[in-house]
Amino acid sequence: MTVVSVTLRNFRTYESVRATLGPGITVVSGPNGAGKTNLLEALYFGCTGRSCRTINDRELVRFGSTATRVTVRCEDDAGPHELAVGFAPGEPKRMTADGAPVERLLDAPCRPLVSVFLPDRLELIKGAPALRRAHIDHLVAALWPARAANRRAYGQALAQRNALLVRIRSGHGSKTAISTWDLHLAQAAVGLMADRRAAVELVCDGFRDLADRLGLDGGPSISYGPRSTAADPAAFVAELEARLESDLDRGFTGHGPHRDEVLIARVGRELRTYGSQGQQRLGLLALLLAEREAISSLRAVPPLLLLDDVMSELDSARRTLLVEILAAGPGQVVITTTDLDHVPLDADVAGSRIAITGAGLIQEAVAA
Ligand SMILES: Nc1ncnc2c1ncn2[C@@H]1O[C@H](COP(=O)(O)OP(=O)(O)O)[C@@H](O)[C@H]1O
Numbered sequence: 001m002t003v004v005s006v007t008l009r010n011f012r013t014y015e016s017v018r019a020t021l022g023p024g025i026t027v028v029s030g031p032n033g034a035g036k037t038n039l040l041e042a043l044y045f046g047c048t049g050r051s052c053r054t055i056n057d058r059e060l061v062r063f064g065s066t067a068t069r070v071t072v073r074c075e076d077d078a079g080p081h082e083l084a085v086g087f088a089p090g091e092p093k094r095m096t097a098d099g100a101p102v103e104r105l106l107d108a109p110c111r112p113l114v115s116v117f118l119p120d121r122l123e124l125i126k127g128a129p130a131l132r133r134a135h136i137d138h139l140v141a142a143l144w145p146a147r148a149a150n151r152r153a154y155g156q157a158l159a160q161r162n163a164l165l166v167r168i169r170s171g172h173g174s175k176t177a178i179s180t181w182d183l184h185l186a187q188a189a190v191g192l193m194a195d196r197r198a199a200v201e202l203v204c205d206g207f208r209d210l211a212d213r214l215g216l217d218g219g220p221s222i223s224y225g226p227r228s229t230a231a232d233p234a235a236f237v238a239e240l241e242a243r244l245e246s247d248l249d250r251g252f253t254g255h256g257p258h259r260d261e262v263l264i265a266r267v268g269r270e271l272r273t274y275g276s277q278g279q280q281r282l283g284l285l286a287l288l289l290a291e292r293e294a295i296s297s298l299r300a301v302p303p304l305l306l307l308d309d310v311m312s313e314l315d316s317a318r319r320t321l322l323v324e325i326l327a328a329g330p331g332q333v334v335i336t337t338t339d340l341d342h343v344p345l346d347a348d349v350a351g352s353r354i355a356i357t358g359a360g361l362i363q364e365a366v367a368a
């Protein structure tokens, strides 16, 4: 799946522009505040129906406009595809895939996978475990689309069990009913833990290698830290039963994969707590690159990688190395920079250049 172009109407700084992506690396350059991140965000919005920067879609509508619309054109073996997302404050978002309205763009089969590095996404490394769990669950879905069902089944069973705990605590539900939910929960939990473990195992060698090459010293590692040690549903049920009294006290389930950790570390200490900002950025970058490799080796569809302002914290040798990694890897990359010299593209690397010249204007040039 190749993204061919993105068209923006009244999106942030842009009134009406179309940007064309090259098959390999597309470099978006321009001074600070020019609208580079806005353009990446529009690509993400057009491919997923959501912003990668805000949960408030109103922010996306160009100041003074009443609605925004982003259209992404892509291509695969079956031919051209078109995804469109339109949003006007106060109205439901309108999304279409190949002209047909869809509830969720994420389920559309003709949608490219997208992976995004934003300086704000450091939360993934720094923030609460829930963010890393959700990230790994998305990775599972990207690697093995059918397994996303395990995550949903677990979430549903957990909500039901928690509701029952609350009822029992208030004297309404029966303790025997809980064992039915324990079994549902255990089956989903064991599946979910296996999926997460498999996904982390698929990326961990690549992560270590890429992080190390990009300059994250001290034996960088990513590992899965499940709460439960259960290898099968029966063992998980036993773990739940042992904790039933405290669950009843609290009115929620305190044990299970919804409390898991994904540990990203160097010198044996978590980057989350002990990493510098620069180390956290390298960790995030290496993780996304390792995921891209894992996804493209398992499925024929590497994600579109959006890298915002990733060069500013790398020295020149590592910038060259990153461009080599990106150029050698599968799939498309869009990378923003204030300084074109920071993205040293060899003449033989296929790439496009998009210069943002200010006030929502762009200028395109295709190199090689
Ligand atoms: N809804 C909007 N309408 C118009 N301009 C916006 C909107 N949202 C943000 N901006 C402007 O976008 C600019 C920042 O663009 P951005 O893409 O983040 O810049 P950079 O090139 O540094 O990544 C700011 O000047 C900001 O005022």
Ligand SMILES: [Mg+2]
Pocket (backbone or CB within 6 Å): 036, 037, 038, 308, 309
């Ligand atoms: Mg920016």
